[in-house]
Amino acid sequence: MKNIGLKTKIVGLLGNPLEHSKSQPMQNAAFENENLDYFYLPIEVIKEDLGDVVKGISKMNFGGFNVTVPHKIEVMKYLDEIDEMASIIGSVNTVLVKDKKLIGYNTDGEGFVSSLEKETGVNCEGKTILLIGSGGACRAIAATLAYRGVEKIILTNRTKSKAEDLSNDINSKARQCCEVVDNNYDSLKEIINTCDIIINTTSVGMYPKIDASPIDTSLITKKHIVGDVTYNPDKTKLLLEAEDKGCIIVNGKGMLVNQGAKAFEIWTGVKAPVKIMENAIISK
Ligand code: ATR
Numbered sequence: 001m002k003n004i005g006l007k008t009k010i011v012g013l014l015g016n017p018l019e020h021s022k023s024q025p026m027q028n029a030a031f032e033n034e035n036l037d038y039f040y041l042p043i044e045v046i047k048e049d050l051g052d053v054v055k056g057i058s059k060m061n062f063g064g065f066n067v068t069v070p071h072k073i074e075v076m077k078y079l080d081e082i083d084e085m086a087s088i089i090g091s092v093n094t095v096l097v098k099d100k101k102l103i104g105y106n107t108d109g110e111g112f113v114s115s116l117e118k119e120t121g122v123n124c125e126g127k128t129i130l131l132i133g134s135g136g137a138c139r140a141i142a143a144t145l146a147y148r149g150v151e152k153i154i155l156t157n158r159t160k161s162k163a164e165d166l167s168n169d170i171n172s173k174a175r176q177c178c179e180v181v182d183n184n185y186d187s188l189k190e191i192i193n194t195c196d197i198i199i200n201t202t203s204v205g206m207y208p209k210i211d212a213s214p215i216d217t218s219l220i221t222k223k224h225i226v227g228d229v230t231y232n233p234d235k236t237k238l239l240l241e242a243e244d245k246g247c248i249i250v251n252g253k254g255m256l257v258n259q260g261a262k263a264f265e266i267w268t269g270v271k272a273p274v275k276i277m278e279n280a281i282i283s284k
Contacts, residue, residue: 002032004039010061011267013042014053014075015068022281023066026260029280033273038063047074054078057097064096064267066260072136079104088143088173091136094263105266108137109144111259112252116199116227119250125149128194132183132214133201134162137229141201142166146174153178154191156215158202185216192219198242199227205236217241228252257281 002008013023027040043065045053050071055078057065067075072091076082079092080101086092092104117123127150131138134157142153153170155178157163167178181187192198204214210233217238220226226242229252239249261272 002028002039005037006061007037008061009038009063009267011038011040011063012057012065013040013068014045014050014065014071015042016044016046016070018042018044018068021068022256023260025280026257026277027264030261030264030273030277031268033276034268034270036268036270038268045071047071050074051078054095054102058100058102062097064094064263066263067093067095076104078102085109085143085147088169089140090169091139093259094266096266105263106140107259107262107266108255109140109142110262111257112137112141112199112227112229112255113144113148114262115254115258116197116225116250118258119254120225120248122197122225122248124197126151127196128152128154129197129199130154130156130188130192130195131199131201132156134159134166135201138201139166139169141199141229142170142178143174146170146177150177152194154195155180156183156188158183185219188215188219192224193221195224197225197227199229200236200238201229203230205238206230207232211237213237213241220245220247222246225250229255231256 024040024042031038075092082104086104086106089106094105094107096103155163155167163180167180170178181191200214202214204212220242222245225248227250228236228239231251231253243249257278261274264272
């Protein structure tokens with residue numbers, strides 16, 4: 001057990017519930033590996049107490065904290081500064097405490113995109129990407145892709161108005177690169193050949209409804225790289241059928257590690273030991 005002293009910087013995780021979080025072993029393994037006097041501590045907080053807890057953190061020996069469900073949007077009103085990417089995404093998952101000031105970031109999109117690029121060996125710059133969904137995860141990935149210089153993002157979602165809102169936000173706040181297509185077979189068939197990468201950001205296909213797919217998989221061809229932000233099961237129906245066609249596939253496991261790695265770097269200024277973090281999750 002680590003010896004926690006006066007100089008130790010605490011890094012918290014605020015959310016509710018936190019039982020299934022894997023961030024604690026992952027971050028503590030990274031701090032230990034880099035010989036940093038930091039300690040990661042999960043703190044379950046209910047909505048009514050969030051403001052008080054965040055204020056308290058700014059007055060104590062905290063290096064920062066992560067924020068997870070259900071506080072990622074709510075927390076923003078208690079922060080002193082919000083970085084540009086987090087403000088476009090509209091939520092915060094990482095906070096740095098610097099000179100008693102709280103600065104909010106969002107590393108979720110970067111987590112998925114860097115994991116996709118590392119695992120597939122493909123750079124997103126210049127690519128056309130079909131993004132399925134329009135929720136929180138989709139917002140984070142869309143904003144990151146816009147900054148990564150993709151050629152085009154095509155959004156499709158069950159509720160079209162949400163896709164249109166997200167597209168307008170990206171086009172006006174990040175870069176003009178987003179458009180919306182109807183979420184049906186015929187509309188997708190028309191554009192899918194122009195896409196290099198297909199990413200599912202919805203929960204469709206996750207356990208227990210593992211027979212579901214967010215789009216008709218007959219539309220997918222070998223040239224597509226196919227990603228899914230989920231990882232339970234390891235390979236969703238979308239990924240299994242894409243793999244059968246010979247596509248390169250990637251699931252959401254790497255997103256967890258890479259969003260954490262980016263947060264580690266924000267708190268410490270030290271390059272994250274990604275492999276150590278990955279192993280800490282596997283051995284949990
Ligand atoms: P997260 O923060 O994980 O992205 P979210 O904000 O609740 O979660 O977003 C969930 C996304 O999955 C949405 O795009 C949602 O579509 P709607 O905007 O129409 O609600 C999509 N989604 C969830 N269940 C779905 C289903 N059964 N079929 C199609 N899309 C679904």
